[in-house]
Amino acid sequence: MGHAEDEITPFLKARRAALDAASLGLPDGLARRRVRGLRREEVARLAGVSVDYYTRIEQGRAHAVSDAVIDAIARALRLTPDEHAFLRNISHGRRGAHTEVCDAGAGPRPRVRPQLLELLEAMGDTVPAVVYGPGTDLLAWNTIIGRIWFDLDALPEAELNGARLMFLHPDAKALHPDWEAEAEETVASLRAQIGRREAEARVQRVVCELREQSEEFRHYWDVQAVRERTQGIKRILHPQVGELVLTYEAFSLPTDPGQRLCTYTAPKGSPTAAKLRTLAEPATAAF
Numbered sequence: 294m295g296h297a298e299d300e301i302t303p304f305l306k307a308r309r310a311a312l313d314a315a316s317l318g319l320p321d322g323l324a325r326r327r328v329r330g331l332r333r334e335e336v337a338r339l340a341g342v343s344v345d346y347y348t349r350i351e352q353g354r355a356h357a358v359s360d361a362v363i364d365a366i367a368r369a370l371r372l373t374p375d376e377h378a379f380l381r382n383i384s385h386g387r388r389g390a391h392t393e394v395c396d397a398g399a400g401p402r403p404r405v406r407p408q409l410l411e412l413l414e415a416m417g418d419t420v421p422a423v424v425y426g427p428g429t430d431l432l433a434w435n436t437i438i439g440r441i442w443f444d445l446d447a448l449p450e451a452e453l454n455g456a457r458l459m460f461l462h463p464d465a466k467a468l469h470p471d472w473e474a475e476a477e478e479t480v481a482s483l484r485a486q487i488g489r490r491e492a493e494a495r496v497q498r499v500v501c502e503l504r505e506q507s508e509e510f511r512h513y514w515d516v517q518a519v520r521e522r523t524q525g526i527k528r529i530l531h532p533q534v535g536e537l538v539l540t541y542e543a544f545s546l547p548t549d550p551g552q553r554l555c556t557y558t559a560p561k562g563s564p565t566a567a568k569l570r571t572l573a574e575p576a577t578a579a580f
Contacts, residue, residue: 300383300487305351307517308370309336331370339369350384358384375485379519382488400494402426402450403552405433412554418573420556421539427492427551428499429455429483440572441529441537441557442468456483456499460507470530480513481520491550527557534568 310330319335331339337347342362349355350366363384367377403426413435416422421441423434431445431453439445443458452458459465459472459479466472483500486492503510522543529537539557546552559565 428495481518
């Protein structure tokens with residue numbers, strides 16, 4: 294797998310295939326179609342560009358594609374805001390094209406500012422929190438995270454990555470009762486980072502490793518889903534206290550490109566809140 298420019302062909306093909314021509318009022322609806330979704334000429338017409346130009350874009354042969362054209366294609370393909378941003382990122386990546394290879398190093402992990410480390414410590418054992426870096430690397434966390442999730446302090450640095458843990462850790466499926474949905478969301482979030490300068494090298498490395506080591510990852514990656522993870526519900530099946538239902542919020546850190554602070558909370562008085570208090574006790578072992 295190479296640079297972000299290699300992403301544009303499968304992504305646009307997948308988005309074309311996901312659309313129903315009949316629902317868009319296009320002629321020849323379904324009866325005379327040999328393949329699912331829209332034809333290239335139909336996307337070109339909806340986007341207001343020539344068939345030849347759209348074909349070159351989809352095949353990765355068009356350079357310096359303008360934002361106006363990207364926006365028109367996004368409208369034609371009914372892209373979500375996250376998919377639209379992804380298309381813009383990978384298209385802009387072509388403007389300064391270079392080549393990444395799977396065995397290339399991704400450089401040192403970003404450092405977490407002392408102020409963020411102080412914030413994690415201040416959250417103590419009441420608010421589980423972690424700082425994610427590019428490619429879903431785990432950069433910093435507080436103590437309670439290791440008691441409700443994996444024992445991060447015991448893992449080697451090479452394994453401190455959210456996507457790797459989801460697909461390669463032997464306890465991942467036991468810990469996550471909604472593993473399939475979480476796996477899909479993890480991959481969609483990882484793909485959303487493709488084309489971002491601050492994340493590109495690390496994302497490429499993580500994707501290469503997981504494609505080589507996990508058939509399940511390859512399946513979800515080939516779906517071409519793109520979605521940022523900013524908030525939601527996470528269920529954890531803890532071996533000691535049972536099910537935890539947590540609300541997560543992910544906050545981008547503008548002064549720390551590629552880093553996000555993710556917090557996990559439970560409503561006051563809820564069973565999960567009581568279980569978190571139990572897990573905060575020093576005698577409670579990590580998973």
